Amino acid sequence: MKNTVLVFFTILLNSNLGFTQLENSIIPSKSIEEGNIRPFIDSLKQKVLSDTIQFNRKDLIHINGRTKNRNHYSMLITVNMKYSYRLDIVEGHLVNEFANEILKGENIKSINYIKKEHVPILGGFMAKGGWILINLKPKVKVDFAVGGLKYHKGKKRKGGNNFLQRKKGELMIRT
Template identity: 65%
Template sequence: MKTVLFLLTVIVLVGTDLTAQSKSREIPSKKISSEKIKPFVDSLRQKILSDTLRFNRRDLSHVNGRTKNQNPYSMLITVNMKYSYRLDIVENHLVKEFVNSILDSENIESIVFIEKENTPILGGHMASEGWIFITLIPKIKLDFEVGGLKYRKGKKRKGGDNFLQRKKGEIMIRT
């Protein structure tokens, strides 16, 4: 969650700095309009489910309390600017749960897609394959713990990400 807030701050600061230098410079992104949400979500679902064939637990490394796939293939998906999912670090059944729960075009209000060429500065290695921001329709009740999501509890905000994945007995490297 801190990473998402940091990235949003960077976006705002970079945006205001770029605006001062040139009015025409923006972070290139695509907003998916309401009539195109269903086809986009359907193709995204298909891509995510076919990507699960690439999953190999041996590709995962656990450093500083975070899990990283050494052969990344998944985009960073942020839902309601609060929940962050990276699906190349979780088991296939969790990916299927995520797709069936969160990626329902009936529940989605808007989608913003940032291609991988434009994400390294904003999201670092977590968004190296692209970044999708999904905003759900207000008052939709969903279980956001799908996709292996772990909650980070704070005084003011509850949010979560699935970058804290580790099976019992796996080694975690702290530097």
């Protein structure tokens, strides 16, 4: 876990170069500049909201306390390096709440985008559709619980993810 966090910070620190060095291989990371954030967010909102048409609760698989979609179509979105969202595992109204609360161009300080072909090393199955790292401006107040986010309880980690989407009566598979 500590190595993963270190890699994330390395990506963010080196994002202005366009590339990140990771164990003798170069992983391209595109940094969205301040003037291009609003158009990028507008296109991201459009994609995220149009993806909700594909959602079917029957496609969800619950394994080892995590939820994933058999017909994976969403990228991983991480906000402030603490909150992780995959929007192909939540109902459309939660996706809409996420888009309206988190994806506001005026609240975003920086965005880094890692294409799906370069993500498996870093994010595994959760990021196989690509990875967007969003940093909000300081002192911006948002409700991170949108998009079905569940908080991690514990002293060490005060972040969350929305991978715990099992509803009452759905089976969980332990492997």
